[in-house]
Amino acid sequence: MTASMYILLLLALIFANAPFLTQKLLGVIPLAKKHFGHHLLELFIGFGITAALAYLLESRAGAVHPQEWEFYAVVVCLYLIFAFPCFVWRYFWHARNVQ
Incomplete structure (x- = not known):
């Protein structure tokens, strides 16, 4: 694999996990509850x-x-697998500790 493919995989991992890391919409617009x-x-x-x-x-x-x-079905599933770590953190671990 070339360096551009590694960068693409890294960006996919970042884009898949970013929605679950912040309360801001698209990382810019603050929301009361996302x-x-x-x-x-x-x-x-x-x-x-x-x-x-x-x-x-x-x-x-x-x-x-x-x-x-x-091909597209597999790519979407892989993208959702990339999003799994922060999804679990947001909805299972983080929600349990916020009271």
């Missing part, structure tokens, strides 16, 4: 940025290969 829908919106936006960057890197390396729906 609901699960806000987290899903941020995950979707982060996935879009990651996918666009991956497409850009692939197009710069050569021809972009056409993908079927199975």
